[in-house]
Structure formats: structure tokens, C-alpha cells
Amino acid sequence: AAAGLGAGSGWAGSRLRPAGGWRRFASVNKAKEEAAAGPTEEGSQPTPPVLAPTLELPRNLVVRGLDDVEDGDLPAMSGGFSGRPRDGILEADALRSCAPYIHRHRGSSMLVHLPGHVIDDTEAFSSVMDDLALVRLLGVRLVIVLGCRKLIDDGVRARGHEPVFANGIRITDEETMRVVKQAAGAARFEVESMLSKGFQAIPGGSGCNVVGGSGFFTAQPVGVRDGVDYGFTGEVRRVEAARIHERLDAGDLVVLTGVGHSASGTTFNVRSTDLAASVAIAMQATKLVFIMGAGDVLVDADTNKQVQNLRLKDAKMLFGSEDCRDACSAEDEPATARQKRWQWVGCSSVEAVERGVRRAHLVSPNRGALIAELYTRDGYGTMISGDVYDGLRHARPQDVESILRIVKPLSKSGVLKVRNRELVEETIDQYHVCTRDEAVVACGQLTQYGAYAEIGAMAVVPEYRGHGRGEAVLNYLERTACSWGTKYIFVLSTVTMEWFIERGFVEVPVSKLPEERQAIYDNERKSKVYMKKLLDERQVDADELFWDIGTF
Template sequence: MDYTQDYVRWFRNSSPYINAHRGSTFVVLMDGYALQHQNFTNIVNDLALMNSLGVRLVLAFGARPQIMQRLEDRGLSLSYQSGRPVIGPDAMDCIKDAAGSAAIDIQARLSMGLPNSPMHGASIRVTTGNMITARPVGVIDGKDLGHTGLVRKVDCNAINRRLDDGTIVLLPPLGFSPTGEVFSLTAEEVATRTAIELKADKLIVFGEAKGLFDEDGDIIRVMSPRDASQRLDQMPDTDPTKPALQAAWQSSRFGVGRAHLISYQQDGALLEELFTRNGGGTMITQELYEQVRDATIEDVGGILELIQPLEEQGILVRRSRERLENEVDLFTVVELDGMMVGCAALYPFPDAKTGELACVAVHPQYQGGDRGDLILQHIEKRAYRLGLRSLFVLTTHTAHWFRERGFEPTGVESLPQSRQKLYNWQRNSKVFMKRL
């Protein structure tokens, strides 16, 4: 009777999470050791349950121990250059064999439907394919790394179409090039890039450990990306939890709302983490760490790092550190857990009752959201407080963005006289103005 009551209580308490997760996109990362563990069947059953509850699942997997076994069987070994493997044709054959066999095994497990088993009648569809475009790492210090690759592009449209059909998408640690080549990738990079580009709600990383622990040996339930970064800096490269934490930190830093570290050795770790209030592992989250505010002198380094790539591309006019230090009070910044992800400056012309909106920049990984609009709103409020009646902007690349936000095209003659004298005719920027 007590067991029944506990079950009913747990089920009722989990119902808010069931509703919250339905329709969400989760990217799950498992290394090759997880695939070999005796608890893997239970993990598959839990993934099937997640799928039946309406969670959109992408499963990225590794195959390192399987690859190393095949290399050993063939009398082969890998050499390394700057920490990356040098992969020749023979080694690549072993990698394709191991990854392909692992993918088939996962699909077989997800196809089980025996009576009296948790997956009876589940009828889960699984798909895989060439959804990851890769490029070669190339030559490092004079050494060609061969088939060692990097993720170049994730085919989000193809993945989303399959997720919309209720299919689990399976991503091996392989990528394909437009020239028909196959490259070996790390499962961590595949999972991280996929989670970021899909704008996934969660990245769930199965590792050997239950999560991260504090100095007293207690599990750390919640951690900010900033704390995760500091933890990574303190970890030796030989720490087995470092790749998992690196993936979780990277994804949370670039837009994935929450990343979870759980153990593939613990039965029910996935369900405990997602359907109980306290969870079972470590969650890294960026929530509540973002703010739009006036810049301070401490922000100069972050602003420089943010705008430098745009200056090199000719999109923004170059600004020296000395100039930024003198003008930092004119800047608005978007800070996400200690990282500068957006900025803009307001140069007022009080006599003309107008101001110049300049140096607008948003980090490439954070574009496509509303951060640009948040910056603009902050600048407009600032201009209003200064008694300005209009804003103008000079741009060579983003005219459409400003037009969509109420800026109208105008001529150089509309600028304040002092600004007209500084206009760079060689740059030939377009002028737009917005009435406040």
C-alpha cells in the first residue's frame, strides 16, 4: 500500500514536468562507454518513454572504445598531433565500421517490443543520415591529419522534419563533405553544435560520474556557465569528466537553456533528473544571468573582443582601446553570465536634438533572437532621457534591420553639421533616421 501511495505521489508531482517537456527538443550525448555498459538497456527504455511523452529527441553517440578495439584487432594505432588524432584510410575504415555497428545496435535496441518489457508496443521510429557536414582539420605544424574533421554545418531543416514526425534522430561521430569524403568527429562536438544550432531546450550528457561534486563530496545541483568555465580551467586534461563538462558549458554559453550531467551507470538517472524537483545530476543553466545595462570601464575588454571581428570585416569603424575607454559611458551592453554578447553606443548631438546610434554588434552565436531589439529599446530610452527627438544611424551592411525597426532613409544633409564634416564619403554609408 505504501509503495502504491509513493508511486501515485511521484506521478502527480512529475505531471508538471511532463507538460513542460512535451514538444521540447533534447539533444542527448552518450559516449562509447555508455553503449557498452549493462545499464544501456535501461537508458534506451527511458529514451523510449521520453519519446512517447512527446519529447523531440536527438541522440549523438560516440564509439571510442569500439574504435580502439578494431584498431587493435587489425594491428593499427593512432598517432596524435597537437592533441588530435592523425587518421589515415585504414584507421578510417575501422572508425566507419565501429560507428556503423554502434548505430545499428542502438536502432535494434530502440526497436524492441517484447511483451512484459517497458517498450512493449512502443513502435519507435529511428533515423540517421548525412545531416552533419564536415570539413578536414587539415595540416597542423606540417602534419596532415587526414580524415580527422570538424563540424561545418548541421542540417537543422532535415533534423526538424524528422523530429516533427516523432522520429528519434541518431547522429554518429561522422561527418560528410560535399566532395563525398567521410570525416571522423568527436561526439561532443556533434552534440554541442547540434544543440546550439537547433536551439535545443536541453543538452543531456551521460558520463561516468553522477555529475560534479563540491569540496565536501556533495553533488552540485545547479551551476552557472561562469562557474563551469572556472571548473574547466582547474581540471587536468586527463579528467574523464572534462569532455562532458566542456560540452555542457559550451552549449549553455551559446544559447541552450539548460545542460545536464548525469551518469550512464545509474538506473533511472534520466527520469530522476528531468521529472523530479531536485534532479539527480548537475544542471548548468544560463537563466537569470542576462542583463541589458549601461557600460562601465570594466566592460572595455569585452566590447573590444565583440566588435573586433566586425571591424576586420569592414562592417564597423575601428575603435582603439583608448577611444573606447574615453567613450565607454556612451555604450549600452548585453551581458550574459559575464560574457559580452551585444553592445551599441549613443553619441548625442544636443543642439540638434538628435543622437547617433553606432557600433551596434551582437555576438554571432546570439543573433536571430531579440537582443538587438533590447539594445535599441535601451538606447531609445536613454535618448529620451537626454531630451533627444530622433536617432540616426550610418550603416553599410544592415540597412534592412533598421528599416524594419522604424528607421527611414535620409541624406547626409540631414545630419548635424559637425557630423557631416566627419562623414566618410569613401565608406559611403547609408543614412537612416528614426523619430522618437
């Protein structure tokens, strides 16, 4: 399923490509060892392992697990939600803040992928199962896909063999296939019994019927590729989405494993991350959730903070590039299990979101993490969201004409201040445009004054108004301002105040403007000033959850 992802979108050739590229991602621990060893032979300090940069909002991302992080050097994690009383007082506000999410998610279909190493870890497994039982009781239609990689590897080794992979894909011979079936059966049994325990642990919870089996999808062989015969390794041929929905409508919970049958009755071993993405796409699930390793986080190395959200475009560059895949399947520099997991999970998330799943979430198996991720604003993991900003981009010099065409009539009627061609040409770097079929249909300008950013020239072509484009431009500008590290965003307006007030801006006196901006305030125009404290990026994303992007 990963094939083709990132083709043309990778950052191979990008000027942002860091020295070492993906090879450095494939050697997080190696880089740590190098760092501990001091300067390299050439006398230069080794660069930290870089996962990938982003295009418009350059960030320096790394994957970290707890064992990679020095004491006291833990990335700042988002708060999460314990739901427990603190100092004897129930966190009523926390509960209240969850209410919109509970309402939003009730009745929606979600797909959760649970990897074998979590099933194998008693504490993590029981925590995730308790959380899943609660999610189900809160009315979510749940499909769980089980990964068995660890169980299969252990089973193969127990028979005195080493698991065999080529290009990162398992080669499944007849004996391995027998192990796969046993592992899948055992994993399903464990999940069912833990789930019923989870349901019983919630007083008043009624539990639900768990259904599974291989009738929900068909498989086909991967076959022989580049001279390698993958044996019984398969891929998804078709997902019986209607059958799955039927079971969910009946109130059941569906549990799937990667064991699938072909039309001719042969059994194949399908990679579970691919299966999860295929099922989520076929069902058009609202969310695809991957449970990651305990303590595994994606970190912005510049800020040492957990990356809470990734736009699809950024995720595609991270996980979809050829370099990334090469690094994870390279024979000479074998990636660790963690790196491979991030790679496959990332590719599957990108594919799912590209093909209609609204959001993918990468969450640790800590107790409550899944609940915090789904039902709180801050979340707990990393969210990959579809591009509601499709068509929004930085303006280019050739956009000057279109921008002038939009703003000139508004300047004439006094809605916007007057901007001549020279001024727009000089400041074109500050403009952002929204396009449809290459035509510019909206624009906005963003100017930074230290901790403040000013929105200007914000306008939508009249025939395109009322479809959320104004809101999308505003959020895009807010997100860009967030990425600059600014704390406040403001706009000067003479007639459109209500629109901004409804979007969280409040009127402030001119004296609240940064001094630099006060100095050029137009006393004749007497615009009013509206200001808003910026949310962090994740909160901007959370707000978008409530947009009706279908009409955009």
C-alpha cells in the same frame, strides 16, 4: 569547437586558483595514492584534487568515480525517482510532482549524447535505452548522438595498432577511418535494436521510426595544425537543422554518429561531443544531455555533496580555462579517459549553453537517472544553466550613487527605510545590482544573521519594472543566501507584502526574527515580517525553468 572557450574567462591569474591548479584535476588517482602514502617530503599533507573554484560562490569541486571513493565516503546523491511502489503504495506524490515537467518537456527538442563506453556496457546501455524510450513516449522530440571512441580504440588495437592522439584529438589515418565507419555502423545498429526493445517493454507504447545517416550535417577536415596532420579527423561544417526538425515533426527519432561527409564527398571522423553541441545549437534544442560514466559525479569537496547545478559562468571557469585543456592534453601527464570525457563534455556544454541551448545536463547511466534528471525537481546529475542572472553582480563602491538614486525616492515615500550615503558606503559589500548597458537598474541588499539572511533595499527603477528583474534579483539573493548555508530568508515590508507572499514568503511575528535583528527592529516603522525557508540551489534553478526569461 572548444577553441576559444574560456579565453579571458579562465581563472588563470585568479586569486582563487588553488595550488597545483588543473594539474591536480588531471591526477585524481595520483592524489589518492599520495594521500595514502602520508605526508609529503616537505611534511605537508597533499591537498585533495581540486577541479576548480568558482568566482562569486567559491566551491571546491572534484570529479569522482565510484572507484575513487572509499567505502562509506560516497557523496550525498540526490534522491532520484524510482517510480516503483514503496511498501506497496504507489508514490502518487512523486508522480504528481513530475506532471509539470512532463507538460513542460512534451514537444520540446532534446539532444542526448551517448558515449561508446556506455554502449559497450550491457547493463548501463539497456538502462539508458529504456529511459530514452520512455522520454520519447512522453512526447520529447529526441536526437541521439553516438560516441564511438571506445569502440574505435578497441578496433584499432584489434588490428595491432595503438590509437594516436595529438593535443587530445585523434589522428585518423585511412585504416583508422575504416574502423571508425565500422564502429559507427555497429553502434547505430545496437542503439536501434535496443530502442525498439525499450519501446516494446512499455505496454501500449507505439514505438517510433528511427532515422539516421550522414545527411544531417556536413564535415570539413581539421587539417594540419602546428605541424600535425590530423588526416581524416574532421569538424562540423554545417548542420541541416531544418532537415532534422522535419524528421522530428514526422514523429521520427534521429540517431547520428560522428561519421560525416564533406562537400567533395570525403568521409571524416568528427568528435561526437562537438557534434552533439553543434546540432543542439543549430536546432536550438531546449536541452543537451550527456550520459557520463557509471558513478561519475562532480563533487563539492567542501561539503562532499554532488554538484547539482552550475551556472554558466562557473562552468566556463571549470571547463573552459586554458589550464584545464592543457592538463587534459598534456603529454607528460596524460589524463585518464574519465578526465578527458569531463573536459570535452564540459566544453561542449558550455558552448551550447552560451549559444542558446537552455540547459545542459551531465547524467550517469544508472537506471532511471535520466528520468529523474528531466522530470523531478532534485534531478540526478549536474545541470549547467544559462545565465538568467546576466547583468547581476556584487555592488562596487562606484555603484553607491546609483543605489542612492534608486532607493532615495522610495525612502521619501515610506516604501523603504531611510539610508544615508555613509550607511550605503559602509555596507556596500552587502549590496547586489542588476545592470543594463552598464547602468544600474535594480538593487538589493543581503545581510546575514547566522542561519538567517535579510533582504533589504530591494527596488527596480520604475521604467524597468514588470519584466522579471525584481524576481531575478530576489532569486539571486536567495541563491547567494543558499551558498552561505543560511536556512531562512526574510524581509521587512510596509507596502510590498503581496509581492513577497506570491513568491513563497509568509508573515511571521517579530519574535521569529533572530535576536540580533529584533534588537534593532524599528518600533515606529512597524514593518511586517515575511519569511521563507530556503530551497537548495537546485530547486532555485528548477523554479527558474518556469520563468519567461525571453522578456527579461
